[in-house]
Amino acid sequence: MSDVVCRVTPRSRFLRRMLDSRPWLEGQLVAHLDRSLDADVLRAFILAQGGDEPRLAATLRRLRAWTLCHLVVRDLAGLADLDEVTETMTVLAEVAVAHAHNVLRAALAARYGLPRASNGDEQELLIIGMGKLGGRELNVSSDIDLIFIYPEEGDTDGAKSISNFEFFERLGRQIISALSAITEDGQVFRVDMRLRPNGDSGPLAISLDMLENYFITQGREWERYAWIKARCIVGSRVAELQAISRPFIFRKYLDFGAIGAMRELHAQIRHEVSRRDRANNIKLGPGGIREIEFIAQVFQLIRGGRDRALQTRPTLQVLSLLPARGILDERAVEQLSHAYVFLRRLEHRLQYLDDAQTHDLPSNETDQTLIAQAMGFADHGALLEALDHHRACVSRHFDAVFSAPEEEDHGLDTVWRNAADAEDTVITLAGLGYAAPMEAANRLAATRAGGRYQQLPNHLRERFDSLMPRIIATAASAANADATLARCLDLIDVITRRGSYLALLQQYPQALRRVIDLISASSWAAQYLSRHPILLDELLDARDLAIAPDWLQFKRTLIATLDALEPDMERQMDVMREQHHAQVFQLLTQDIAGVLTVEKLADHLSALADIMVDIAIGLCWKKIRHRHREQPKFAAISYGKLGGKELGYASDLDLVFLYGEEEVDAAEAYARLAQRTSSWLSSRTAAGILFETDLRLRPNGDSGLVVTSLAAFRQYQLESAWVWEHQALTRARFTAGDPELGAAFEAVRDEVLRLPRQLDTLRGEVVAMRDKMRAAHGGKSALFDLKHDPGGLIDVEFLIQYLVLGHAHEHPELTRNLGNIALLAMAATLGLIPADLADACANSYRKLRALQHRQRLDGQASRVAPVEAEAERSPVRALWKHVFGSGNGD
Numbered sequence: 001m002s003d004v005v006c007r008v009t010p011r012s013r014f015l016r017r018m019l020d021s022r023p024w025l026e027g028q029l030v031a032h033l034d035r036s037l038d039a040d041v042l043r044a045f046i047l048a049q050g051g052d053e054p055r056l057a058a059t060l061r062r063l064r065a066w067t068l069c070h071l072v073v074r075d076l077a078g079l080a081d082l083d084e085v086t087e088t089m090t091v092l093a094e095v096a097v098a099h100a101h102n103v104l105r106a107a108l109a110a111r112y113g114l115p116r117a118s119n120g121d122e123q124e125l126l127i128i129g130m131g132k133l134g135g136r137e138l139n140v141s142s143d144i145d146l147i148f149i150y151p152e153e154g155d156t157d158g159a160k161s162i163s164n165f166e167f168f169e170r171l172g173r174q175i176i177s178a179l180s181a182i183t184e185d186g187q188v189f190r191v192d193m194r195l196r197p198n199g200d201s202g203p204l205a206i207s208l209d210m211l212e213n214y215f216i217t218q219g220r221e222w223e224r225y226a227w228i229k230a231r232c233i234v235g236s237r238v239a240e241l242q243a244i245s246r247p248f249i250f251r252k253y254l255d256f257g258a259i260g261a262m263r264e265l266h267a268q269i270r271h272e273v274s275r276r277d278r279a280n281n282i283k284l285g286p287g288g289i290r291e292i293e294f295i296a297q298v299f300q301l302i303r304g305g306r307d308r309a310l311q312t313r314p315t316l317q318v319l320s321l322l323p324a325r326g327i328l329d330e331r332a333v334e335q336l337s338h339a340y341v342f343l344r345r346l347e348h349r350l351q352y353l354d355d356a357q358t359h360d361l362p363s364n365e366t367d368q369t370l371i372a373q374a375m376g377f378a379d380h381g382a383l384l385e386a387l388d389h390h391r392a393c394v395s396r397h398f399d400a401v402f403s404a405p406e407e408e409d410h411g412l413d414t415v416w417r418n419a420a421d422a423e424d425t426v427i428t429l430a431g432l433g434y435a436a437p438m439e440a441a442n443r444l445a446a447t448r449a450g451g452r453y454q455q456l457p458n459h460l461r462e463r464f465d466s467l468m469p470r471i472i473a474t475a476a477s478a479a480n481a482d483a484t485l486a487r488c489l490d491l492i493d494v495i496t497r498r499g500s501y502l503a504l505l506q507q508y509p510q511a512l513r514r515v516i517d518l519i520s521a522s523s524w525a526a527q528y529l530s531r532h533p534i535l536l537d538e539l540l541d542a543r544d545l546a547i548a549p550d551w552l553q554f555k556r557t558l559i560a561t562l563d564a565l566e567p568d569m570e571r572q573m574d575v576m577r578e579q580h581h582a583q584v585f586q587l588l589t590q591d592i593a594g595v596l597t598v599e600k601l602a603d604h605l606s607a608l609a610d611i612m613v614d615i616a617i618g619l620c621w622k623k624i625r626h627r628h629r630e631q632p633k634f635a636a637i638s639y640g641k642l643g644g645k646e647l648g649y650a651s652d653l654d655l656v657f658l659y660g661e662e663e664v665d666a667a668e669a670y671a672r673l674a675q676r677t678s679s680w681l682s683s684r685t686a687a688g689i690l691f692e693t694d695l696r697l698r699p700n701g702d703s704g705l706v707v708t709s710l711a712a713f714r715q716y717q718l719e720s721a722w723v724w725e726h727q728a729l730t731r732a733r734f735t736a737g738d739p740e741l742g743a744a745f746e747a748v749r750d751e752v753l754r755l756p757r758q759l760d761t762l763r764g765e766v767v768a769m770r771d772k773m774r775a776a777h778g779g780k781s782a783l784f785d786l787k788h789d790p791g792g793l794i795d796v797e798f799l800i801q802y803l804v805l806g807h808a809h810e811h812p813e814l815t816r817n818l819g820n821i822a823l824l825a826m827a828a829t830l831g832l833i834p835a836d837l838a839d840a841c842a843n844s845y846r847k848l849r850a851l852q853h854r855q856r857l858d859g860q861a862s863r864v865a866p867v868e869a870e871a872e873r874s875p876v877r878a879l880w881k882h883v884f885g886s887g888n889g890d
Contacts, residue, residue: 535581
């Protein structure tokens with residue numbers, strides 16, 4: 001016997017028995033101990049032993065004995081990690097099931113003929129591995145959970161014909177017997193069929209139509225949980241099965257109702273564990289394996305319908321995906337993952353003792369010592385100390401996810417129940433600090449008496465009733481309590497029939513608090529949330545608000561997600577909108593928290609828009625059937641707010657599309673690309689809209705072509721463009737598409753901006769255009785228009801545009817698109833304007849933008865009381881007078 005086998009044999013009575021009773025086993029073990037076993041090796045063993053029907057049972061049991069003993073030795077000797085153990089056991093089950101199926105199907109077909117559908121197509125049995133087999137996480141003494149499904153009804157084509165149902169039911173029973181019957185060689189696997197529709201009372205094999213009907217009419221929450229790990233291990237018609245099972249498992253919308261359902265399921269398990277006094281069960285007991293699995297799977301149920309990556313099956317893989325999505329933090333996932341590996345390794349050592357499917361810690365000292373040593377501990381006490389640490393961590397994280405919302409009566413329950421009694425309600429609301437309690441009371445009464453509330457199903461009404469007192473109380477704590485309550489009620493009105501959102505706010509009090517803080521701070525945020533209630537999920541993001549977005553990683557991840565959705569254009573457009581809205585919302589929460597300056601926010605929003613435009617171009621090009629090249633020589637040039645990297649939350653995109661080829665056929669393809677890209681960005685889908693796009697700044701405006709060759713664009717700018725078009729060009733930049741073409745555009749832009757210009761003529765044209773704009777937009781109110789009135793933002797922009805156009809031929813550095821504040825400083829350094837005025841004007845520009853941003857966050861027009869901006873207007877007017885030699889409309 002080899003040294004390795006001798007060293008580990010005392011820690012497994014099962015291994016000792018196998019070696020004593022099977023003389024052939026030791027040599028087989030020693031010959032393969034230096035490597036793991038894969039499917040090819042296991043199939044070769046079957047072939048060598050003889051896998052025909054008479055030898056089937058004996059061969060599979062010998063295969064299992066060798067494989068399990070091989071794992072015992074490699075694992076206890078430190079040669080195999082957890083992944084190897086679970087993967088090898090999974091492969092053993094797959095090979096054994098598939099071989100039994102193939103042999104037994106052939107024998108049945110010889111007797112009854114092949115099963116066929118009504119159209120004559122041959123039918124196959126789909127064998128679904130559930131639980132740990134489906135997740136490729138099978139433990140060493142596990143049973144296997146199977147479900148048998150066949151595609152269509154029909155009959156076999158033999159002389160002695162039977163129905164497909166009879167054929168596959170007989171085949172299923174024979175497979176079960178081949179695997180689970182106990183013979184002199186033992187058994188291969190215990191087979192559990194109770195997860196099939198209707199459990200033990202249901203038919204052993206069902207058709208796909210029967211499965212679909214069951215899911216629709218009878219499928220229960222715990223079955224959704226069970227089907228997460230479902231995987232077809234025999235059969236090829238997987239796509240048809242997934243088309244039926246995925247909508248049942250994963251909801252189209254976020255499903256926070258799953259938390260309550262899984263909490264109830266776990267409570268039943270805990271009750272059973274307690275009833276049987278099995279607190280030392282490392283699978284089902286507190287802090288055990290099942291709780292880790294529940295944590296992973298509840299987030300799969302909640303978000304898996306919208307995030308395909310979360311539909312993966314292995315528990316550790318699911319956990320690893322959660323930090324990047326802000327669902328759990330890195331530390332929590334690290335602790336849960338370490339605990340999972342520890343508990344699964346301990347589970348295997350418990351089962352190595354006697355090949356028993358046990359998860360209970362031993363009570364006798366001998367076995368306690370064996371297990372402790374097998375786990376690498378000096379004694380049982382040291383093992384228990386480590387185990388208790390892991391279980392405490394798991395329990396803490398489990399409780400954080402599944403803790404039930406407060407069930408006791410809220411102090412304001414009676415206010416909501418008696419909302420129709422305005423007199424009492426007004427008194428209570430006034431006492432809470434509402435400034436207009438009668439108005440708030442009337443709104444509450446209208447909500448309770450309204451049709452939306454009255455028609456709610458009972459379970460949704462219970463959630464609604466639980467939420468409302470907490471909303472009233474939390475809104476009262478805001479400085480603007482009345483406006484906050486009104487905005488909350490507007491949001492609740494939108495999400496009333498979406499039980500998952502009500503469940504989110506009920507299950508996560510911190511989310512309700514953040515919602516109220518957010519909509520209290522900004523009416524625009526309240527409106528945005530009401531338009532896109534799916535963003536409520538973002539309020540659970542565990543990541544630090546101060547962390548800046550990683551746009552490169554975001555782009556890579558989004559492209560991979562969209563590529564996986566090909567060719568589903570509708571879903572791709574929805575996903576782009578959902579992801580864009582989520583990123584905007586994250587920036588909004590950072591903005592309101594004071595983490596971002598207006599300038600930094602605009603940088604982020606502009607970077608996000610660049611990504612969206614670039615991705616849209618790539619997707620639209622793929623969908624042009626007769627494209628002449630793999631990558632288009634096409635570029636999106638941004639003007640205005642996006643061009644100057646001053647994009648706001650609701651800014652539209654001023655775009656010009658260029659292409660870099662002169663062939664006629666290319667122009668036609670690029671025209672289609674430009675139209676599709678603009679439509680892709682601006683179309684309203686079920687998920688909303690990305691951006692309004694404005695293409696009027698292209699050569700010849702609305703009467704011009706939607707896309708222009710770079711050569712034609714250059715010619716137009718040099719020969720035909722108006723001065724205002726050159727002003728616009730000062731804020732233009734390459735945003736998306738082909739980088740080489742983008743660089744060529746930047747060269748053309750530089751050339752045009754550096755043209756020598758007669759300053760007096762230029763000055764007159766710029767002032768005339770400013771007067772025209774002011775006449776159209778300024779002076780419309782007694783309030784000061786931050787953008788259009790004299791001394792406002794447009795004046796600063798016109799000043800800088802004049803300085804660039806008038807002096808770039810002498811100072812080419814002015815053509816760099818650095819932003820207005822940096823260009824003011826550069827102009828002062830070059831001696832074009834006084835440094836003190838430049839600095840004061842830059843500060844004014846910052847403050848005017850901040851005021852404009854504040855107004856927009858509060859849903860107000862960009863107008864303020866004149867006194868509020870007087871200090872900021874003065875430097876702008878002074879610089880205007882210095883540059884243009886006259887006032888600017890005062």
